[in-house]
Amino acid sequence: MAQPERPLSPFMQYRWQYTNTLSILHRITGILLSLCFFVLVYWLAAAASGPERYATALAALGSPLVVPLLLGGLFSFCYHLLNGIRHLFWDAGYGFELPVARKSGWAAAIGAVVLTAVLWIVLGASLGGAA
Amino acid sequence: MSLRSPLGRVLGLGSAKGGSGHWYSQRVTAVALVILGSWFIASLVMLGAGASHAAVTGWLHSPFSAVMALLLVAVTAYHAQLGLQVVFEDYISDKGTRLVVLVALKFALVVAALIGILAVLRIAFGAQA
Numbered sequence: 195m196a197q198p199e200r201p202l203s204p205f206m207q208y209r210w211q212y213t214n215t216l217s218i219l220h221r222i223t224g225i226l227l228s229l230c231f232f233v234l235v236y237w238l239a240a241a242a243s244g245p246e247r248y249a250t251a252l253a254a255l256g257s258p259l260v261v262p263l264l265l266g267g268l269f270s271f272c273y274h275l276l277n278g279i280r281h282l283f284w285d286a287g288y289g290f291e292l293p294v295a296r297k298s299g300w301a302a303a304i305g306a307v308v309l310t311a312v313l314w315i316v317l318g319a320s321l322g323g324a325a
Numbered sequence: 326m327s328l329r330s331p332l333g334r335v336l337g338l339g340s341a342k343g344g345s346g347h348w349y350s351q352r353v354t355a356v357a358l359v360i361l362g363s364w365f366i367a368s369l370v371m372l373g374a375g376a377s378h379a380a381v382t383g384w385l386h387s388p389f390s391a392v393m394a395l396l397l398v399a400v401t402a403y404h405a406q407l408g409l410q411v412v413f414e415d416y417i418s419d420k421g422t423r424l425v426v427l428v429a430l431k432f433a434l435v436v437a438a439l440i441g442i443l444a445v446l447r448i449a450f451g452a453q454a
Contacts, residue, residue, distance in 0.1 A: 221412060225412065235437045235444070238441050239441070241381045241444065271366065313366065
C-alpha cells in the first residue's frame with residue numbers, strides 16, 4: 195500500500211526567498227565574527243608581547259591567504275551590525291509590515307556591501323600611506 | 326479536584342523550560358556591541374591597517390580606549406557564547422555531544438576573553454612605548 199500524503203514540515207515546503215537568505219546570512223556572519231574574536235585576541239596578545247611578536251602577528255595577518263578572510267570578517271561585521279539593528283527594531287515591535295521589512299532588508303544588504311567597500315578602501319589607503 | 330489553576334498546571338511542561346534570560350541578554354549585549362563594535366572599527370580606521378606597535382600601545386594606553394577595549398572583549402565573548410549556543414542547539418541533536426560541545430564552547434570563549442583582557446591590561450599599565 196502506498197504511503198498516504200503526509201504533511202511536510204514548514205522548512206520542507208517554503209520557497210527560497212529574500213527573508214530566509216538574510217536570516218541565514220545573519221547566522222553565518224555571526225559564526226564568522228565569533229572566529230574573528232579569536233583573531234582580535236591574537237592581535238591584542240601579540241601587541242602586549244612586544245614589538246617583535248607584534249611584527250610577526252602583523253605579517254601573519256597580512257599574508258595573502260589571511261587578507262581575504264579579514265575582508266570576509268569585515269563584511270560579516272558590517273552585515274551583522276546593520277541586520278542586527280533591524281532585528282532589534284523587530285524585537286521592539288517595529289518594521290514587521292512586508293514593504294518595510296523588504297526595504298530594511300535591502301538596506302541592510304546593500305548598506306553592508308557599501309560600508310565594507312568604503313572601510314576596505316580607507317584601510318587599504320592607510321596601508322599604502324604607511325609603506 | 327485539583328485547586329491548581331489551569332496556568333499553574335502547564336507551567337514548565339514545555340520543551341523549552343527557560344530562555345527569556347538568554348534572549349534578553351543577547352539583545353542587551355547586541356545594543357552594547359553596536360556602540361563598542363563601531364568604536365573599534367573607527368579606531369582601526371584611525372590607527373590604519375598595519376599600525377605600528379607604538380601606535381597600538383599608545384592607543385590602548387589611554388584609559389578611555391582601554392576601558393572600551395576591555396568591554397569589547399568581554400561583551401563580544403558573552404554575545405558569541407549566547408549566539409553560538411543557539412546554533413549548536415539547533416544542529417546537534419545528540420544530547421551528550423551537545424552538552425560536551427556547549428561546555429567546550431564556554432571554556433574556549435572564557436579563556437580567549439581572559440587572554441584578551443590580560444593583554445589590554447598589560448598594555449594599559451605597561452610603560453608607554
